[in-house]
Amino acid sequence: MWARTARAKVRQASDRAWPRRDGYPASFENIYLSNGASSGVNTLLHTICAKPETGIMVPIPQYPLYTATLSVLDARCVPYYLDEEAAWSTSIDSIRTAYDQAVAAGTDVKAICVINPGNPTGASLSAKDIQSVLKFAASHRLVVIADEVYQTNVFIGEFISFKKALRDLQRAEPGTYDGIELASLHSVSKGMVGECGHRGGYFELVGFDPEVAAQVYKFISIQLCPPVLGQCIVEMMVNPPRDGDPSYPLYRAEYDAIFKGLKQRAYALYDAFKEMEGVECQEPQGSMYLFPTIHLPPKALAAAAAAHRAPDEFYASRMLDATGVCVVAGSGFGQKQGTLHFRTTFLAPGTEWTERLVKFHRELMDEFR
Amino acid sequence: MWARTARAKVRQASDRAWPRRDGYPASFENIYLSNGASSGVNTLLHTICAKPETGIMVPIPQYPLYTATLSVLDARCVPYYLDEEAAWSTSIDSIRTAYDQAVAAGTDVKAICVINPGNPTGASLSAKDIQSVLKFAASHRLVVIADEVYQTNVFIGEFISFKKALRDLQRAEPGTYDGIELASLHSVSKGMVGECGHRGGYFELVGFDPEVAAQVYKFISIQLCPPVLGQCIVEMMVNPPRDGDPSYPLYRAEYDAIFKGLKQRAYALYDAFKEMEGVECQEPQGSMYLFPTIHLPPKALAAAAAAHRAPDEFYASRMLDATGVCVVAGSGFGQKQGTLHFRTTFLAPGTEWTERLVKFHRELMDEFR
Numbered sequence: 001m002w003a004r005t006a007r008a009k010v011r012q013a014s015d016r017a018w019p020r021r022d023g024y025p026a027s028f029e030n031i032y033l034s035n036g037a038s039s040g041v042n043t044l045l046h047t048i049c050a051k052p053e054t055g056i057m058v059p060i061p062q063y064p065l066y067t068a069t070l071s072v073l074d075a076r077c078v079p080y081y082l083d084e085e086a087a088w089s090t091s092i093d094s095i096r097t098a099y100d101q102a103v104a105a106g107t108d109v110k111a112i113c114v115i116n117p118g119n120p121t122g123a124s125l126s127a128k129d130i131q132s133v134l135k136f137a138a139s140h141r142l143v144v145i146a147d148e149v150y151q152t153n154v155f156i157g158e159f160i161s162f163k164k165a166l167r168d169l170q171r172a173e174p175g176t177y178d179g180i181e182l183a184s185l186h187s188v189s190k191g192m193v194g195e196c197g198h199r200g201g202y203f204e205l206v207g208f209d210p211e212v213a214a215q216v217y218k219f220i221s222i223q224l225c226p227p228v229l230g231q232c233i234v235e236m237m238v239n240p241p242r243d244g245d246p247s248y249p250l251y252r253a254e255y256d257a258i259f260k261g262l263k264q265r266a267y268a269l270y271d272a273f274k275e276m277e278g279v280e281c282q283e284p285q286g287s288m289y290l291f292p293t294i295h296l297p298p299k300a301l302a303a304a305a306a307a308h309r310a311p312d313e314f315y316a317s318r319m320l321d322a323t324g325v326c327v328v329a330g331s332g333f334g335q336k337q338g339t340l341h342f343r344t345t346f347l348a349p350g351t352e353w354t355e356r357l358v359k360f361h362r363e364l365m366d367e368f369r
Numbered sequence: 370m371w372a373r374t375a376r377a378k379v380r381q382a383s384d385r386a387w388p389r390r391d392g393y394p395a396s397f398e399n400i401y402l403s404n405g406a407s408s409g410v411n412t413l414l415h416t417i418c419a420k421p422e423t424g425i426m427v428p429i430p431q432y433p434l435y436t437a438t439l440s441v442l443d444a445r446c447v448p449y450y451l452d453e454e455a456a457w458s459t460s461i462d463s464i465r466t467a468y469d470q471a472v473a474a475g476t477d478v479k480a481i482c483v484i485n486p487g488n489p490t491g492a493s494l495s496a497k498d499i500q501s502v503l504k505f506a507a508s509h510r511l512v513v514i515a516d517e518v519y520q521t522n523v524f525i526g527e528f529i530s531f532k533k534a535l536r537d538l539q540r541a542e543p544g545t546y547d548g549i550e551l552a553s554l555h556s557v558s559k560g561m562v563g564e565c566g567h568r569g570g571y572f573e574l575v576g577f578d579p580e581v582a583a584q585v586y587k588f589i590s591i592q593l594c595p596p597v598l599g600q601c602i603v604e605m606m607v608n609p610p611r612d613g614d615p616s617y618p619l620y621r622a623e624y625d626a627i628f629k630g631l632k633q634r635a636y637a638l639y640d641a642f643k644e645m646e647g648v649e650c651q652e653p654q655g656s657m658y659l660f661p662t663i664h665l666p667p668k669a670l671a672a673a674a675a676a677h678r679a680p681d682e683f684y685a686s687r688m689l690d691a692t693g694v695c696v697v698a699g700s701g702f703g704q705k706q707g708t709l710h711f712r713t714t715f716l717a718p719g720t721e722w723t724e725r726l727v728k729f730h731r732e733l734m735d736e737f738r
Binding site for chain 1: 404405407408411415434437438441565566567568588591592593594595596597598599
């Protein structure tokens, strides 16, 4: 009973919260609470994937939840490569090529996933790029799954939601984009809230066929309810203290301090990468990650092969041993053939450890030069 | 990090908790935390159901999570009827008949689910009945899924876990039952804890092939972690205050008062059903439910048909209108063709409302006599 009340309260809070975010209203009827965003992704992919030929477009590099879930569902991942040179933005050419190849291989492509701001890339998409994806989706009748869990972690410019971009398009060209089905996911695990252990999240369905929405509702009903405390935290996140509320000054101070700290650390890390030979990194834009390219000398590649490790895993393992800093090898997210990356986060407090990375890298390069 | 620490702590607590429950040790390596028991059932059925011909034996009446999940998985439910005349116990004849029919229809039967104590039946199985199921499973190489979430809600005799019954069998006839794979589920949502909103639960795998257990581990890893608070409550449930601890007297007093209240209300309801014409109910044994049979007069059946309702739904709807008491029609759980039931719980405080049920039933019978 408590759980049901909390759910109704959170969903109704969304009516108030959305206009403040992007200027367009939302209805609680279209909000579905979830166990963090992960269970929302699971619900959406379960609902969309109907047969082994069903294909879902997934950005590469990607957060591995997507490929893992498609593997469980025995459906096809249709990878499209993000454009590292354009700050890891989406590339319509790359999306079109991937789509055409999949269709030629007999895949029934049903949806496109976008992670914005990006994990592991740290990208933050422009309105133009988002609208390109939406137009592609409209012309190919693809559901758009927008993983927007890092929406408040944006350091350059502003976060533009897929919903805002869609509503702007619909306003500019009435009638043209009415058929788009968009699902947008959010979570209490990221942003300045960071309550990942409480498994709070939700997704909003925009423009979904009511019969499909009814199936989504049935599917989540089998899972009973997300944790009550997570539901409450969702409510607090979408409906935070406002100017004039007694708790607002403290909320604002804490929020801004966390944001500022994340941004400072992102740039400290970025500056460290600039000092590192053979390391190239895009400027920090959003999310909690940087995903630099590394170029390793041939002797290092040979040493990795001798140790039966992928070169990026070998590098990450050596970094962990030398510095105590754990990064994830790019192969865990997917990367273009022949390229090497690693994902690192700037969540941990302090920046003094960036010097340890620079020192480690210099010594490793010297060892294998 | 916190989540991982909590998980390790809970799982290690199980090493201490199990010997106290049924005399046989458990290892935390075999304990998997879940979002309540439901996500555990989901994990197990996902792991076992490999193709549309896969069949899972499910008791009828059942908690509908099982059929709903099998429907999502596009696998087959192999229903076996519980024996109402034997206090809703399992019947090996009924299990064998269901199994043989399924195999004859091309079903690859892989597992048998048992809910003990029963939902919606309120049954509590004897050691003999449990061992019969285990022997059947052993001879047909079926995984046993024991849904034991009501294990502390037993009013007559004692709860016997499938694991204890299995270990007793293995001790009595060494070597004969080594191949049995048993999964036992538990939850913080029931019992005297009743913290259903926190989604804490776990399952223990007993005798599972390590390669299968590795797949289970991989599957749950995609879901990240159950809510941290639910994990903590699991720890408190499996490792409660002991005699001599400062909090023990209060814990004992609260626990006993909740248990006593549930039992009193179960019998108050049972006594009320005895007064009701055409209602037959098994004596309360366990869980939180009674599941009486109702015999309705022909005019009531005709009135239900005229209202386009199943007779038990018609009855439950009339009861809700007349008394404010909501029960679930037996058709929601499955029941033998031509029989009518409803499930009611005795969770709500007080017993005065049982008189309202008696009055409603008498008036309904008079109306349609």
